[in-house]
Amino acid sequence: MKKKLYEIVYEDKDLIIVNKSAGLLVTADRWDSEAPRLDKILEEALLKKEPEAKIYPVHRLDKETSGLIIYALNAEAHKILNDDFQNRRIEKIYHAVSAGCPREENFKSEARLKIDGDKMHRTLIDEKKGKDSLTEFSLLKKLGRFSLLEARPITGRTHQIRAHLKHLGLPILCDSLYGNGEPVYISALKKNWRGDKYEERPIISRLALHAHSLKFFHPISREKIEIKADYPKDMASLINQLSKL
Template sequence: MKARMLADEVEIIYEDDDFIVLNKPAGILTIPDRFASAIPNLYDILKREYGKIFVVHRLDKETSGVICFAKNEEAHADLSEKFEEHDVNKIYYALIMGHLRNKEGRIDLPLSENPKVPGTMRVDYESGKRSITEYKVLEEFENYSLVEVRPLTGRMHQIRVHFKAIGHPLAIDSVYGNKSEIFLSEIKKKYKPKESEPERPLMSRLTLHALKLGFFHFRKKEYIEFEAKLPKDFESLLKQLRKHSLKNIDKIKA
């Protein structure tokens, strides 16, 4: 099907009588903010378009990529159960700090909410829920790595906390990392921004993108999978890293 756009440049990747799959832009919420309901969010946008809509899963505000909503109670119940049973295929791209010793691996660390910092998560060996993230390094740069990530469980902030816990937080993550933006001057050694105007960042949000989402369609009786292309800021950052910041090993062979 030919993609069409909703308000706020939200691309519809797929739609049928049961589901609607979107490419969520970074900076827009999945559901209304409980303290500021006027902030734009996908749920309200879809509700205005379709009337009734059901939330199945969420993406962080600053995470871009593929997200699915249900259009009716039957579809919602079925897909929600698949998420609960970890029967949904999810693939993310993450740009992380540094280089991983093992180019493929699994992070198996229990997570729970952090009572000291509301709205965040932490590794918790005593009362945390089991959380598993699989990864494969795709490319390495001077100070960063591009990683394909498969979260086998769906805890809040799971990818962000897991990579932080093993010493490689997301390249940009103001909560679990130490950077809020990346500039070209950090990557291109001889680049000097104009003195007359401040340098604009190549990217200034989470370096995390939900690339693919796949599941068995209960009504069509077939497996369906969707992909959300990388947004311009992520593509631009990777382009500059490939041009100016390649490690000696350009790409990790599969």
């Protein structure tokens, strides 16, 4: 069965909210201009219904992050949503599975971040030249030697959650840039696992980060909107398996 790339969870004449799968770009990529892109896929679908349809990006998600993303459908909504993001009036909540456990249930990182700071284009901690950054975290559940965390980025730096969690000694599982990038296998978690290691498939092999919910006011009507996206199959399975440890 072909993997579903996205699901529309909200749509009106001004904006569209999509729950995207991991592995799909949300906008142009400087390294691969031919790679499938959510904005173009959506625009092509909308053009079949409305000849003048256009997609306006207002924020981003990393390719390997699953979950919710908003696109505006006209210039007025685009301008207002951009302003709301700039002025931190849109609440974005992410869930991540990390290696290690925090010492407190609620904590934060204010480490200053330098974007595109090395040859691997990572975001680095740089207290002198970095930009002010703030992420608030909560421990949702201990999972053995791992943790299910909620992350609330107050600022919007590239790779902010990933860089801050690495800095705190809590790298996100399967993060190839800020962690060890290794897939998670049941055989590595359970000492008495009796399966065939040559046939075993990983529980998850991509960044264990999910854009879980959005809270904001509609750019035109100013009606309050709250949207949540369930975990995709791989992340739900990961949390389920780790809960049994």
